[in-house]
Amino acid sequence: MNTFTYTAINSQQKKIKGSIAAQNLTLAKQQLKSQGLIVIQIQEKKSNFIDLERQPKNQDICLFTRQLATFLSSGISLTDALSGMAEEQSQAIMKPVIQGIYQKVLEGYSLAQSLKQYPKLFSNLYCATIYAGEQSGQLDHVLDQLANYIEQQYFAKQKIQQALIYPSMMISVALLIIFFLMTQVVPKILAIFDDNQQALPLMTKILMSMSHGFKVFFPFLLLIIIVIGFIFYRNKDNLIWKRKWHQHLIQNRFYCNFIKMTQIPRYLHTMHILLSSGVNILESMNVSGQLISNLLIKDKFNEATQKVKEGISFSKALMQTQWVNSMSLHLIQSGEKSGQIAEMLERAAHQLDVQRQQWIDTSLKLLEPMIILLMGGFVLFVVLAILLPIFQMQQLV
Structure with missing residues (x-):
């Protein structure tokens, strides 16, 4: 999974800048087009030997999990929940990841399958639990349990x-x-x-x-x-x-x-x-x-x-x-x-x-x-x- 930075025009005819995660340049353009954006410039973000940007950590994954559980338990659909979370300021670090997951879900993949494209962030435990929640129809409850588990492990380590x-x-x-x-x-x-x-x-x-x-x-x-x-x-x-x-x-x-x-x-x-x-x-x-x-x-x-x-x-x-x-x-x-x-x-x-x-x-x-x-x-x-x-x-x- 690669990260691309872009400059685009949104539906309000305003120029915006951002980043998006995708397998390649073509898929990145397709994702932006599906979001109603007109791409002006897009390029792959090169990773330096020392990456000065903070990468998502356990607390970011926990926040993502907790927010998604809250949205779903409120009756909001999965696609709307992911779309809303991608715009949240508190999820700025996770934004490219959430956008990638959102695009996969739009393409018809399950949430568990969408998460597997980020193996460094979402472990086998995480994906297996999400899959079980989707099969049982209790995804919001399972997400809440996962958030509790991640918090427990994080605080124990701390x-x-x-x-x-x-x-x-x-x-x-x-x-x-x-x-x-x-x-x-x-x-x-x-x-x-x-x-x-x-x-x-x-x-x-x-x-x-x-x-x-x-x-x-x-x-x-x-x-x-x-x-x-x-x-x-x-x-x-x-x-x-x-x-x-x-x-x-x-x-x-x-x-x-x-x-x-x-x-x-x-x-x-x-x-x-x-x-x-x-x-x-x-x-x-x-x-x-x-x-x-x-x-x-x-x-x-x-x-x-x-x-x-x-x-x-x-x-x-x-x-x-x-x-x-x-x-x-x-x-x-x-x-x-x-x-x-x-x-x-x-x-x-x-x-x-x-x-x-x-x-x-x-x-x-x-x-x-x-x-x-x-x-x-x-x-x-x-x-x-x-x-x-x-x-x-x-x-x-």
């Missing part, structure tokens, strides 16, 4: 990022102080002791070795970090390399806990929204499984989907993955028996969300004093290593 700001700043400041001390302060002070050629305390000798090693090896350490970063960047799409890396990661207990508290709740939330929208359980499992980033864990959930297809219950299939905790499994089993599996999936996901937030809060409460203690201990070590030989010199005098 909460984690905000919680990490303070410790990240503390670590950054601590590293900068250490770098400054080891490269600027300590070498100049220790040079005085070298000139005197006196016997130095053990702490001072250790500090001198650390300072010398830091100056010598820091460029090599920086080079190693750059090389490792380059290797990761080059192999990010290499499935063989990625699978080996993911195999190494799941051997780490901290990483496993992180997956269980972040991606498993997301899987359960997604299953809830798809099932409650009318999507069958196999399709729901297929779409939800794609949200898991670790390839080996994703394989486990794909195997669970296959087992459900073969006739095993959903809860047993999840239990065999060994990635869903017992509390969530009990809730899912209860939902299977009562016929309220979607509600129980949401409850299980909520419980995991609460546990994750408690884990983050506890970890941060422990991390902050640890950073202060380590930084204070290092500064104390530097001060003592400098003062001890000074005291020795005074005693000799």
